Amino acid sequence: xxxxxxxxxxxxxxxxxxxxxxxxxxxxxxxxxxxxxxxxxxxxxxxxxxxxxxxxxxxxxxxxxxxxxxxxxxxxxxxxxxxxxxxxxxxxxxxxxxxxxxxxxxxxxxxxxxxxxxxxxxxxxxxxxxxxxxxxxxxxxxxxxxxxxxxxxxxxxxxxxxxxxxxxxxxxxxxxxxxxxxxxxxxxxxxxxxxxxxxxxxxxxxxxxxxxxxxxxxxxxxxxxxxxxxxxxxxxxxxxxxxxxxxxxxxxxxxxxxxxxxxxxxxxxxxxxxxx
Amino acid sequence: xxxxxxxxxxxxxxxxxxxxxxxxxxxxxxxxxxxxxxxxxxxxxxxxxxxxxxxxxxxxxxxxxxxxxxxxxxxxxxxxxxxxxxxxxxxxxxxxxxxxxxxxxxxxxxxxxxxxxxxxxxxxxxxxxxxxxxxxxxxxxxxxxxxxxxxxxxxxxxxxxxxxxxxxxxxxxxxxxxxxxxxxxxxxxxxxxxxxxxxxxxxxxxxxxxxxxxxxxxxxxxxxxxxxxxxxxxxxxxxxxxxxxxxxxxxxxxxxxxxxxxxxxxxxxxxxxxxxxxxxxxxxxxxxxxxxxxx
Numbered sequence: 001x002x003x004x005x006x007x008x009x010x011x012x013x014x015x016x017x018x019x020x021x022x023x024x025x026x027x028x029x030x031x032x033x034x035x036x037x038x039x040x041x042x043x044x045x046x047x048x049x050x051x052x053x054x055x056x057x058x059x060x061x062x063x064x065x066x067x068x069x070x071x072x073x074x075x076x077x078x079x080x081x082x083x084x085x086x087x088x089x090x091x092x093x094x095x096x097x098x099x100x101x102x103x104x105x106x107x108x109x110x111x112x113x114x115x116x117x118x119x120x121x122x123x124x125x126x127x128x129x130x131x132x133x134x135x136x137x138x139x140x141x142x143x144x145x146x147x148x149x150x151x152x153x154x155x156x157x158x159x160x161x162x163x164x165x166x167x168x169x170x171x172x173x174x175x176x177x178x179x180x181x182x183x184x185x186x187x188x189x190x191x192x193x194x195x196x197x198x199x200x201x202x203x204x205x206x207x208x209x210x211x212x213x214x215x216x217x218x219x220x221x222x223x224x225x226x227x228x229x230x231x232x233x234x235x236x237x238x239x240x241x242x243x244x245x246x247x248x249x250x251x252x253x254x255x256x257x258x259x260x261x262x263x264x265x266x267x268x269x270x271x272x273x274x275x276x
Numbered sequence: 277x278x279x280x281x282x283x284x285x286x287x288x289x290x291x292x293x294x295x296x297x298x299x300x301x302x303x304x305x306x307x308x309x310x311x312x313x314x315x316x317x318x319x320x321x322x323x324x325x326x327x328x329x330x331x332x333x334x335x336x337x338x339x340x341x342x343x344x345x346x347x348x349x350x351x352x353x354x355x356x357x358x359x360x361x362x363x364x365x366x367x368x369x370x371x372x373x374x375x376x377x378x379x380x381x382x383x384x385x386x387x388x389x390x391x392x393x394x395x396x397x398x399x400x401x402x403x404x405x406x407x408x409x410x411x412x413x414x415x416x417x418x419x420x421x422x423x424x425x426x427x428x429x430x431x432x433x434x435x436x437x438x439x440x441x442x443x444x445x446x447x448x449x450x451x452x453x454x455x456x457x458x459x460x461x462x463x464x465x466x467x468x469x470x471x472x473x474x475x476x477x478x479x480x481x482x483x484x485x486x487x488x489x490x491x492x493x494x495x496x497x498x499x500x501x502x503x504x505x506x507x508x509x510x511x512x513x514x515x516x517x518x519x520x521x522x523x524x525x526x527x528x529x530x531x532x533x534x535x536x537x538x539x540x541x542x543x544x545x546x547x548x549x550x551x552x553x554x555x556x557x558x559x560x561x562x563x564x565x566x567x568x569x570x571x
Contacts, residue, residue: 125487151482151483152487155488
């Protein structure tokens with residue numbers, strides 16, 4: 001991985017990132033050589049799109065229009081960058097997807113659930129199907145890496161018997177089996193973010209939402225995290241990553257959705273994005 | 277089971293981490309419960325005493341001097357036939373004097389009998405015990421109407437009424453004071469749980485993020501309040517247990533021979549009231565806090 005990372009940091013030519021290691025998106029499912037994939041089966045294909053927004057607007061109580069008439073469809077298994085300047089509506093969009101906020105107009109569907117009609121009691125069940133990763137990691141400082149990941153299962157009523165293998169699998173996926181007993185304060189930034197990703201993955205979610213996951217990391221470590229997200233995507237999980245990182249987006253040539261002042265101003269597969 | 281274990285562990289951890297506030301809340305809870313228990317004990321004592329006094333109250337109808345024995349016996353028969361009369365005893369003029377001098381002699385006035393030699397100011401009387409000592413009015417009015425026979429009717433109703441009223445006032449005052457103390461305890465518990473919520477804000481965020489259901493988020497905090505109440509009740513009961521011989525001594529000094537009903541039913545009552553008030557108030561405070569500060 002370090003070879004790839006150093007090459008990536010040096011600036012891979014557009015269109016050929018990771019071509020020697022990461023399989024192309026058209027051929028998902030082939031585990032990376034040497035990657036700690038625990039041999040879990042691919043997620044079965046689902047009948048619906050992972051995310052479907054139709055005519056979505058969000059106006060906050062203050063009168064601020066955070067999103068205006070947004071249409072967005074993300075099929076199962078896609079890898080999508082969400083870009084745009086601060087205040088463009090990226091955070092609002094992610095909040096709508098996990099039903100932290102409700103759309104003022106239009107419909108939001110995630111993994112086949114209409115979030116507008118969803119009862120409050122069903123929200124936790126939705127969130128178990130979505131893994132969320134933040135810029136600031138949001139780990140519990142008193143808990144070890146293992147406990148932080150296990151926490152997600154513990155608070156959703158998973159029995160200890162099922163918990164252990166799931167946590168171990170998630171830790172193996174992000175390559176932190178060795179650090180399981182360490183606390184966040186003993187970890188590097190990259191390791192903390194990988195812990196957060198393991199926690200997001202421990203429920204076997206169909207969708208990962210990563211909100212600026214590399215915002216607090218130096219470029220070398222950022223590439224490590226991106227590569228991990230790509231691998232997760234190859235295993236069948238849809239990934240939506242909000243980012244400011246022009247270099248990463250440009251290098252990877254994935255689908256890019258650009259937001260500006262609450263509107264989708266660009267949605268291109270393999271697109272680039274302007275410097276904001 | 278998993279949920280319960282999780283909630284209990286989280287609650288105990290929260291109490292431990294926030295130990296100063298836990299101590300403050302538990303301590304005020306103990307103060308309130310001691311006050312509550314004291315009130316229960318005092319009221320129970322006064323009521324038992326009152327009941328004892330009431331049960332021994334007799335109505336005394338003093339008779340004119342020089343009545344015909346047949347007339348006296350006839351009226352006694354009439355009274356005996358009443359449903360509210362339990363027993364009726366005729367005490368003659370001589371017996372009345374004798375009872376009086378005996379009583380005084382018992383109290384140390386041994387020369388009292390000679391002072392009354394050849395002089396008897398007492399009337400003969402009926403000593404009437406009622407089936408229900410609180411229902412004496414009807415009988416008293418019948419006796420008072422019989423002016424040809426009865427010169428004076430002595431009931432102790434007014435004294436008892438005053439005692440009953442005093443008990444009611446004591447109870448009211450106690451509840452007012454207790455309400456204020458309970459309100460203080462409630463606010464302290466609310467604040468304590470609010471601090472626990474703030475200390476765990478990040479954890480709560482994460483729990484919601486990963487799809488924890490509401491009960492996993494809320495119940496640990498409600499249990500924290502319940503545990504504060506439980507701990508308060510336990511300490512209070514322990515203190516009462518240690519102090520109970522002293523309390524009994526003081527009570528029997530005050531009450532003399534009057535039985536105060538400090539028995540196992542009062543103990544059970546105090547245990548239940550302390551636990552109920554502690555757990556109820558702790559849980560209520562925590563619930564208010566969770567409802568207010570947890571969106």
